[in-house]
Amino acid sequence: MEKELKKIEKVISNLELNSQAQIQELLKNFLKTHLKKSKIDNFIGDYPTFIEPVYLNVNVKIGDDVLLGPNVYIGKNTEIKNYVEISNSIIFDNALIGENVKLNNCIIGKNTLLNCENINIDNCVLVGNVKTKEDVYRIMYKFK
Amino acid sequence: MSEKRKQEIQRIKELESINLARDEIRDLVIDTKKEVEKDNDLLAAQINDELNKRGIKSIDIVGAIGAGKTAILEKITEKLSKKYRILVICGDITTRVDADRIEKHNAETVQINTGRECALNAYHINQVIKNKDLFDFDLIFVENVGNLICPSDFKLGTDKRITVVSITEGEWVIEKHPMLFKMSDIAVINKIDLLERLGTNIDKMIKDACGFNPDIKVITTSAKTGENIDTLIEALEL
C-alpha cells in the first residue's frame, strides 16, 4: 500500500494537462485492490459512521456526524471536521477537511487544508491551502 | 434552498424528538422530519428496483441485542452459500465481530459501524450497493443494529424483513413492540431449545405477532440446535 501511495503522491505533485486518465486509473486501482482488505478496526474516539473498507492511518481526528466510506484511505494526522462525508477517496497526511464538505472520488494531497465549509466535490485532485469555497474551485484539478 | 435554511435543517435532523424543538421552529422541525422520512422511503424503493432488476434477492434482519440475529445468519449462510453467492451487510455501533463470525461460512461481508446512530438507513445500504459489483451476488442479507425501536423508522429497500426475538426476552417482548411486527414479513422466535427451562409463554408471543400483523409468518427456531432453520429458509421464498 505504501508503495502505491508514494506513486500516486508523485503523480499529483506534478500534474500535467493530460494526466487525467492516469489518475483515474491509479485511484481506481488503489481503492479496488490495495484497500479491499482493510477492515474496520476498533476506532477509539468520537464514533463516526464507517462503511468498509476504510483505512485510517495513525492520529486521525474525526468530528461529529461524519460518514466515511466505502473505499476511503486517510493519512496520518489528518483532521476531519463535523458533518463531513467521504467516499472512494484518498486523503494524504496532515490534511484538513472542513465542516460539511462532501468528497467522492477525490485525492487530497499532503498538507492540503480545505478550510472552508459546505461544499460538494467529485472527481478531483486538490492540493493547496484554501480558506473559501471560491479558492477550492481555483485549485481544483478535475480528472473526470 | 438557502445556505442558512440548509444549516437549520441539518441541525434539526439531529434533534431526537420534535418535543425538544422551540415553539417558533416547530413547523420547520415537523417538515424536516417528513422530508427525511420521505427521502429514505424513496431511496429504499430505488434500491429495491435496482436489486430486482439484477435478480438479487434481499432480506434484512432486525431484533434486540443478543436475540440471535447473527447466529441465525450463520446457520442460513452455512446452508445457502453452496448454492448462492451471498453478501451480508452487518450494522453495529462499533466492531466487526458479527461480520467476522459470518465470514467463516463463505459469505462476503461489509461492516457498517453506525457510531452513534441506532439503526441503518437506506442511504447506508445505497452507498454499499452503489460501490459493489452486484454481478458477484445472488443474495443480500442485512443485519441491522441491535434494537427493537429505531429500525422501524427506516425501510432499507429489501424484499423481506425478518424480526427476531428470543424467548429469553420474555413473553411480553412482542406485545411491547408493535411497530416492527407490523412492518415485518417474518417473525422469528428464537432460542426454543431453552423453552423447557424458562417456561416462556410462546403461544402468547405467536398470538401477539399475528394480532399486529395477520400476514406475518411466525417461525420458532433454535440457532443452537438448528431446529426449524430449514422452515425459515423456505419462508424466504428464494
Ligand SMILES: Nc1nc2c(ncn2[C@@H]2O[C@H](COP(=O)(O)OP(=O)(O)O)[C@@H](O)[C@H]2O)c(=O)[nH]1
Ligand atoms: N441457547 C441458545 N442460544 C442462542 C441461540 N441463538 C443465539 N444464541 C446465543 O445468544 C447469544 C447472542 O447471539 P447473537 O447471534 O450474537 O445475537 P444478535 O445480537 O441478535 O446478533 C450468543 O451467545 C449465541 O450463542 C439459540 O437458539 N439458543
Ligand SMILES: [Mg+2]
Ligand atoms: Mg449480531
